[in-house]
Amino acid sequence: MSIRVRRVDDSFGIWFNNMCTFVDPAVHLSISEASIREYMREHPFPEEKTKEGYLYSAESMIEDITNSEGSLIIPGTEEQAEWVADMIGELL
Numbered sequence: 620m621s622i623r624v625r626r627v628d629d630s631f632g633i634w635f636n637n638m639c640t641f642v643d644p645a646v647h648l649s650i651s652e653a654s655i656r657e658y659m660r661e662h663p664f665p666e667e668k669t670k671e672g673y674l675y676s677a678e679s680m681i682e683d684i685t686n687s688e689g690s691l692i693i694p695g696t697e698e699q700a701e702w703v704a705d706m707i708g709e710l711l
Contacts, residue, residue: 622708624693624700629671631700633691633707641690642707644683650710652685658706665698675699 621636633642642648664677675695680703683691693700 622704624704627692631693633704645688652681654710655681669696
């Protein structure tokens, strides 16, 4: 499954390239918080501020993956969105 990042205004959407649709965590993902935390042990989440000064934290990311509906849009940096896409690809 090919997962990519696409710019959405000032954020980044996680996109299924083969399905031509954004990832909807409630529909497409069944990744547990424990799996994410285990993945983060070897691959630390890049917690950094956006150019606007907003910090997209690991806790926010976990909440977005495990407890949200609709298109998965990452309000952080492109590096963080790429990290999320890589993680989803590994854990699916």
